[in-house]
Amino acid sequence: MGNKLGRRKQVVDDKYTRPQGLYQHKDVDIKKLRKLILDSKLAPCYPGDDDCPNADLEECPICFLYYPSLNRSRCCMKGICTECFLQMKTPNSTRPTQCPFCKTSNYAVEYRGVKTKEEKGIEQIEEQRVIEAKIRMRQQELLDEEEKMQKRRELSSSSSIAGPSEIEYCSTAAPSFSSAVESGEVVTSQETCAAPTSRQPQRMRQNRYHFLSANWLP
Secondary structure (H helix, E strand, O other): OOOOOOOOOOOOOHHHHOOOOOOOOOOOOHHHHHHHHHOOOOOOOOOOEOOOOOOOOEEOOOOOOEEOOOEEEOOOOOEEOHHHHHHHOOOOOOOOOOOOOOOOOOOOEEEOOOOOHHHHHHHHHHHHHHHHHHHHHHHHHHHHHHHHHHHHHHHHHHHHHHHHHHHHHHHOHHHHHHHHHHHOOOOOHHHHHHHHHHHHHHHHHHHHHHHHHHHOOO
């Protein structure tokens, strides 16, 4: 079996082996941090730039500053600068920490140096795929929402059509009734009820007249 090559120590200016003041690091072991950086296990603590003057710099997704190189999350390969990583997990900490990106437990990083052009190209392709996938998901959500609204409109229109048909059904009896009235064959219930009462006093007056004429009139 061949011998594994040891990790080559990187040459780093001593001022970049300690935090640059981005955060107030109280629990950081400076000596241990320096050793990790010199052993190429953590990226140097370069000061971050607010702007990206060239394409060789990488943006930390936590502090949004640009650096010559970043650490890589072992779980999801997301980049993170050393000072932001120290905020998540100090070198001498034994407590489990979750990845700030994918929430995997026992968060850990590794340093691979500056990205090559091939790595940057692959990363850009992956980012483009993620963007396109999000766009497709959003378009599908809009289509689903439009279908739901269309079904609601159809149900609403069908219920509004059913209402007038019931009214029309009730009103169909009215023309036959009115036509019967116009032909003089049928009278209303009020008229039928009122007819006997209106005719009865007339008969009583006629009977009374006949009785008076028979008894008192000469």
